[in-house]
Amino acid sequence: MxxxxxxxxxxxxxxxxxxxxxxxxxxxxxxxxxxxxxxxxxxxxxxxxxxxxxxxxxxxxxxxxxxxxxxxxxxxxxxxxxxxxxxxxxxxxxxxxxxxxxxxxxxxxxxxxxxxxxxxxxxxxxxxxxxxxxxxxxxxxxxxxxxxxxxxxxxxxxxxxxxxxxxxxxxxxxxxxxxxxxxxxxxxxxxxxxxxxxxxxxxxxxxxxxxxxxxxxxxxxxxxxxxxxxxxxxxxxxxxxxxxxxxxxxxxxxxxxxxxxxxxxxxxxxxxGATLPYMISGSTNSPQSEAMQLIKSKRYDMTDIVSYLFKKKEKKINIIKKLNFKKKEVLIIGGGITVKKKINYLQEFLKEKKNLFVIFSSSRNTELFKNLSARSVTCITGNEILKINKNYLNKNKFIINNLIDDKTLLPKKNQNFFKLKKNLLSKKINNSPLAISLAAAKEINAKKIFLIGFDGFNKTDKINNYSLFNENQKIINFYDKRMNMVFLSETSYDVKNRTSIFKYLK
Missing domain, CATH: 3.20.20.70 (Aldolase class I)
Structure with a gap:
């Protein structure tokens, strides 16, 4: 042997x-x-x-x-x-x-x-x-x-x-x-x-x-x-x-x-190693790559992952609101540090572009925009809802994926929630905040999508960050061919159109 x-x-x-x-x-x-x-x-x-x-x-x-x-x-x-x-x-x-x-x-x-x-x-x-x-x-x-x-x-x-x-x-x-x-x-x-x-x-x-x-x-x-x-x-x-x-x-x-x-x-x-999600994937004949992806995504806690691996069912949530309007320009705001660094310029940018529709890819930087007058939604996936305070939850609008499973936590009252009609990406990555954001932008027929706060990760970072980098890069590659995406700040992602927010200011 x-x-x-x-x-x-x-x-x-x-x-x-x-x-x-x-x-x-x-x-x-x-x-x-x-x-x-x-x-x-x-x-x-x-x-x-x-x-x-x-x-x-x-x-x-x-x-x-x-x-x-x-x-x-x-x-x-x-x-x-x-x-x-x-x-x-x-x-x-x-x-x-x-x-x-x-x-x-x-x-x-x-x-x-x-x-x-x-x-x-x-x-x-x-x-x-x-x-x-x-x-x-x-x-x-x-x-x-x-x-x-x-x-x-x-x-x-x-x-x-x-x-x-x-x-x-x-x-x-x-x-x-x-x-x-x-x-x-x-x-x-x-x-x-x-x-x-x-x-x-x-x-x-x-x-x-x-x-x-x-x-x-x-x-x-x-x-x-x-x-x-x-x-x-x-x-x-x-x-x-x-x-x-x-x-x-x-x-x-x-x-x-x-x-x-x-x-x-x-x-x-x-x-x-043999943590509980992998044990369950083994005992239920499930791909361990699925458990691995859920763990690496940082969007779910252990209870959510275990529950999903056992059930793998779509939740029957009665959210019927769709994004039934059109906007020519969209600003998608990610969770990167560049948002905070350029917040003053972003505020000026939003004043210049009064008809801009804003999509918060995550709740991470929403506190910087307390007086936002532009119409907006915040993406919800995984356990993101737990990171949002009650006041923000009651006053703002939210968008979720078209398919909702046991991994996604939602409040009992969801009158201010919208649901995607369609998400073109593979199910393996279409529940990511960036995927939902870009699907929403496409749904409202946006002709130009500005993005900021998608700084990326070093490719040699630990696996969770490397995995998220790879996931986001796949999403960017997919939509770069289909929409006019403009990145307003530095990013380590490979993108077609990278420019500076200063170009758009007087």
């Missing part, structure tokens, strides 16, 4: 695939002296991707060569390919050709529903000389759908390893063994790997079961760093193997401790 450590690849979900050179160097120095056979260092992503991703998502040839030199020949290097990044096999082939000298294993994250589409990608990669693995996601589905296993095994001449990925962290003891037995009944020679998630704190138990059923590879990450609830901890697996197989000497633990401490520092900020 071989160990594959994928800390940098899976941990990238919490850092945007950016890691400090010191951390990576210490990690690689440690990995090459441990019984770790393969290190997966990230993605070989498509550079046409528009959103920001760090250097361990877009691994360059030079970076891969440096890693190879650092880690030596004993430890193999793996990269992951996300098939959603690639339109044609030829496009992927051109990307992979450059890294044949420094990459040993190429793994493909594969949705079982898309098995019919992967053959050419696997074939080309294998012809280039790489060892090829299929990471079969949502492997819990195979417990009920026997065709998935037979369909993936039909393709086995195009890959070398079949990885079973417990995507939702929903497998329990007994499940892993049953799936492996089904595979071995069809092809006893097929190499099998197992990638666990720790939603139910069963990553170690399930991995031991996989080992007992003679899998060839087991995945792990230091401190369990990985998407959502995280993975099997490398240090835990090595401790277990040390007791059972004497694979690690006790003197190694000091070096492990030094690297673990560094990753624990990140964990203390980013909070991965």
């Amino acid at each position: 071989k160990i594959l450590d994928c800390t940098l690849r899976d941990g990238g979900y919490y850092t945007g695939w950016d890691f400090s050179d010191d951390l990576v160097n210490n990690y690689l120095d440690l990995a090459k002296h441990l019984p770790i056979n393969i290190v997966e260092v990230g993605y070989r992503g498509n550079r046409k991707k528009k959103s920001y991703f760090g250097e361990y998502y877009f691994l360059t040839k030079t970076k891969l060569q440096n890693i190879k030199k650092k880690i030596g020949n004993r430890t193999k290097i793996s990269i992951m390919i996300d098939l959603k990044d690639w339109k044609t096999p030829k496009e992927l082939e051109l990307n992979l050709k450059d890294c044949r000298s420094c990459v040993d294993l190429v793994r493909f994250a594969v949705n079982p529903r898309n098995l019919s589409k992967i053959k050419k990608y696997l074939e080309i990669t294998k012809k280039l000389g790489f060892t090829v693995a299929v990471n079969l996601m949502y492997v819990h589905l195979t417990l009920k759908d026997k065709k998935i296993i037979s369909n993936v095994i039909k393709l086995n001449k195009y890959y070398d390893i079949l990885y079973l990925v417990d995507s939702y962290g929903t497998l329990i003891p007994g499940d892993v063994g049953n799936i492996i037995k089904k595979i071995k009944l069809i092809d006893k020679n097929l190499k099998i790997g197992f990638h666990s998630h720790n939603n139910l704190e069963l990553a170690l138990s399930n991995s031991i079961e996989a080992i007992d059923h003679k899998v060839d590879f087991v995945d792990c990450t230091f401190t369990g760093m990985g998407r959502g609830a995280g993975n099997l901890k490398t240090e835990l697996l090595l401790s277990y193997l040390g007791i059972r197989l004497n694979k690690i000497k006790i003197k190694n633990f000091k070096n492990i401790g030094n690297v673990v401490d560094k990753f624990e520092e990140i964990r203390n900020e980013e909070k991965w």
Whole structure:
């Protein structure tokens, strides 16, 4: 049985695939002296991707060569390919050709529903000389759908390893063994790997079961760093193997401790692990990416998230008011510090543009506009209503998304609430304050939308801020093509039209 450590690849979900050179160097120095056979260092992503991703998502040839030199020949290097990044096999082939000298294993994250589409990608990669693995996601589905296993095994001449990925962290003891037995009944020679998630704190138990059923590879990450609830901890697996197989000497633990401490520092900020929302997503067969997105959005408390994961129902709220009027120009005010910095100029701007309609994307800066004469609404999503005082709630107008679920808190009296007719964005991001604001601007047929207070976040900020940055950038990209958006202050977002508020003042 071989160990594959994928800390940098899976941990990238919490850092945007950016890691400090010191951390990576210490990690690689440690990995090459441990019984770790393969290190997966990230993605070989498509550079046409528009959103920001760090250097361990877009691994360059030079970076891969440096890693190879650092880690030596004993430890193999793996990269992951996300098939959603690639339109044609030829496009992927051109990307992979450059890294044949420094990459040993190429793994493909594969949705079982898309098995019919992967053959050419696997074939080309294998012809280039790489060892090829299929990471079969949502492997819990195979417990009920026997065709998935037979369909993936039909393709086995195009890959070398079949990885079973417990995507939702929903497998329990007994499940892993049953799936492996089904595979071995069809092809006893097929190499099998197992990638666990720790939603139910069963990553170690399930991995031991996989080992007992003679899998060839087991995945792990230091401190369990990985998407959502995280993975099997490398240090835990090595401790277990040390007791059972004497694979690690006790003197190694000091070096492990030094690297673990560094990753624990990140964990203390980013909070991965089997928290209650991830436990519920695991026990209800729900995508942990959904729980992860809710936690990172900062718009919901733990009770709201847990309630939603259990129910996932739309609330039946009788809000019938719609924005049945038109305005040529709209000002959307975000929660950034630039609003306070430029408040005097904003007041002057509002005097100049008397017919402007104002949308407060959040309640954060509303106290600066107590004497606002312009018509306005404030966006409500998540638990934003708890941040608004009763006086403001009674005197002002509010706008909510067209779909209302258990995550959004609303008052019993909602006569001054409007509801969107339509929100064009994906459900994954359309409940964000910026998405609701821009949907409202489009609904009233605005020809020009001014924005201020959307300062953005540093792309290397902690994951919650990075995630919000990425979410907002996607929303901006979507509406930049459809509306005339003008940013009136400095912003770290990539926008078409960035100008200065001073241009509009006398």
